[in-house]
Amino acid sequence: MPSQRPLRQKDLLGLRGVPREQLVRILDVAAGFRQVNERRIKKVPTLRGRTVVTAFFENSTRTRLSFELAAKRLSADTLSFSASTSSTTKGETLLDTARTLDAMRPDAVIVRHPASGAPHLLAKHFPWTVINAGDGINEHPTQALLDMLTMRDHLGDLQGRTVAIVGDVLHSRVARSNIFGLQTLGARVVVAGPGTMCPPALAELGVEVRHRIDEVVEEADVIMMLRIQRERLGRAMMSSTEEYAALYGLDERRLARAQAHTLVMHPGPINRGVEISPEVADGPRSVILEQVSNGLAVRMALMYLLLGDEGGGDAAA
Ligand code: NCD
Numbered sequence: 326m327p328s329q330r331p332l333r334q335k336d337l338l339g340l341r342g343v344p345r346e347q348l349v350r351i352l353d354v355a356a357g358f359r360q361v362n363e364r365r366i367k368k369v370p371t372l373r374g375r376t377v378v379t380a381f382f383e384n385s386t387r388t389r390l391s392f393e394l395a396a397k398r399l400s401a402d403t404l405s406f407s408a409s410t411s412s413t414t415k416g417e418t419l420l421d422t423a424r425t426l427d428a429m430r431p432d433a434v435i436v437r438h439p440a441s442g443a444p445h446l447l448a449k450h451f452p453w454t455v456i457n458a459g460d461g462i463n464e465h466p467t468q469a470l471l472d473m474l475t476m477r478d479h480l481g482d483l484q485g486r487t488v489a490i491v492g493d494v495l496h497s498r499v500a501r502s503n504i505f506g507l508q509t510l511g512a513r514v515v516v517a518g519p520g521t522m523c524p525p526a527l528a529e530l531g532v533e534v535r536h537r538i539d540e541v542v543e544e545a546d547v548i549m550m551l552r553i554q555r556e557r558l559g560r561a562m563m564s565s566t567e568e569y570a571a572l573y574g575l576d577e578r579r580l581a582r583a584q585a586h587t588l589v590m591h592p593g594p595i596n597r598g599v600e601i602s603p604e605v606a607d608g609p610r611s612v613i614l615e616q617v618s619n620g621l622a623v624r625m626a627l628m629y630l631l632l633g634d635e636g637g638g639d640a641a642a
Contacts, residue, residue, distance in 0.1 A: 332630040336448040336455040339464035340506040348509055352474050355619070355626035361398060362621060371629055372401035375432040380422070381458070382408040382438040387593050387617055388458050388468070392435045395624035401632075404429070423447050433632055436460070441498075454631050462496050462557060467627065468592050469502035471620040473510065475612050476547055478619075479588055484511035489541040490532075492551035492573060492600050493522040496558065499592045500551060504530050517541045518573055522553070538573050542582050549590045550575050550600045566599055576602035580610065588612050 332347065340348070361369055377396035381389055389405070396403045406426070408414070413422060419438070426434060433454040436444040441461030448455040459465040473483065480486055488507055494500045494516045504514050508531055516523050517535040528534050535541055542548060553569070570576075575589065589601075589610045597603045606613060 335631070336444075336457075337466055337627055337631065338445050338448060338455065338457045340466045340469055340502045340509070341464070343466075343506070343509065345509050348470070348473070348506055351470055351623070351626055351630065352477060354630060355470070355474055355622040358622045358625040358629070359618075361625070362618070368398050368400060370400045371633055372396065372399040372432075375401045375632055376404065376430065377401045377433045377435065377628065377632075378404045378406060378426055378429075378431045379435045379458070380406040380426065380437070382413065382419070382436075382443070383459065384409075385437055385458070387620060388437065388465075391617070391620040392456075392458060392467075392624050395621055395628060398621075399625055399628055401432075401628070404431070419443060419446070420450070423451060427451055427453070433628065456627060456631070459498050461498065462501070462554075463498055464502045464505075465498040465592075466502045466506075467620065467623055468499045469506045470627075471616055471623040472499075472503055472549070472590060472592070473506055474619045474623060475590065475616050476588065478615070479612065480546055480586075482511075483507065486512045486546040487515060487544050488512050488547040488549060489515045489517060489545035490549045490551065491517045491538055491541065491575070493553045494518055494527060494551065495522050495524060496554035497551050500549075501530070503549065504532055515541050515545070518551075519569075538575070539579065539582065542575075542579055542587075543584075545583065545587055547588045547590060548575060548580075548583065549592075550595075551592070552594060552596055552600060570599050574598075574600055574602060575605050577604050577608070580605055580608075583610075590616060592616070 379392050393403055431453050435456045435458050437458040438460050441463035443460050444455050444457040490500045507514050514532045516532050517538050525534055591613050595601055595606055
């Protein structure tokens with residue numbers, strides 16, 4: 326078991342403003358938890374008797390499965406709520422759903438919601454730990470943590486490394502959390518995509534904004550490709566899928582310009598043949614499935630640090 330001190334806070338809502346030491350501690354604890362997932366009996370008693378609810382008001386495969394499995398591997402009782410099969414479809418509000426969850430006395434609620442700020446609202450009104458599993462276009466902190474752990478595995482210290490985030494950055498909570506976390510760890514972040522998805526205003530986040538992917542492929546240590554968030558696009562933001570793939574998709578020809586050590590990442594779900602070609606997604610530089618495995622370890626680490634017996638939960642930041 327990792328012996329690091331718990332986080333002295335109740336919730337994890339985002340990576341903006343989270344200090345470097347705290348990020349490094351979460352990543353170190355996550356790296357320690359990986360060995361539990363390699364054992365024959367993949368379970369530790371850390372959260373025995375505690376209740377973790379996953380409340381997903383938006384679809385998910387990886388994030389939800391890995392939060393559930395992480396809680397189970399820590400011996401917590403798990404409940405899962407999904408908007409599409411719940412009374413949300415009968416018009417129940419977020420706060421009324423949360424009051425119902427509260428009546429069951431959970432210790433932690435993992436929230437994904439289409440509205441930016443929804444987890445913050447719950448964290449303010451309820452005593453349980455809230456972990457943001459993606460809120461609208463705002464943040465997806467656990468995804469960025471697992472991304473940073475994967476990068477650190479391959480590149481070591483991220484200080485001075487260049488991470489290129491390519492595609493629909495404007496609507497990506499994954500991009501925002503990575504931008505905040507990576508900058509705290511000293512990395513340089515370059516974003517690239519069409520002007521409608523990568524507007525100049527993104528420079529306010531401290532990133533360099535480019536519009537040609539070829540420029541960034543050559544200098545990047547990491548190329549993170551993003552899915553076009555069609556569900557969040559208010560209006561047509563690209564002319565056609567073919568044109569998007571030709572201008573911004575990562576294929577083998579384009580990747581041939583990258584440095585030998587450059588990693589290819591994607592948070593999933595991938596749209597093969599749009600932002601990433603099948604050969605690149607399944608190719609030797611792709612660490613997409615390592616990202617998924619690291620997601621489990623990061624989520625175990627966070628629940629351990631926020632809920633573990635040694636503290637947390639009582640000293641809300
Ligand atoms: C992302 C999300 O939901 O924000 N996926 C994930 O959590 N792995 C990215 C996406 O949906 O494109």
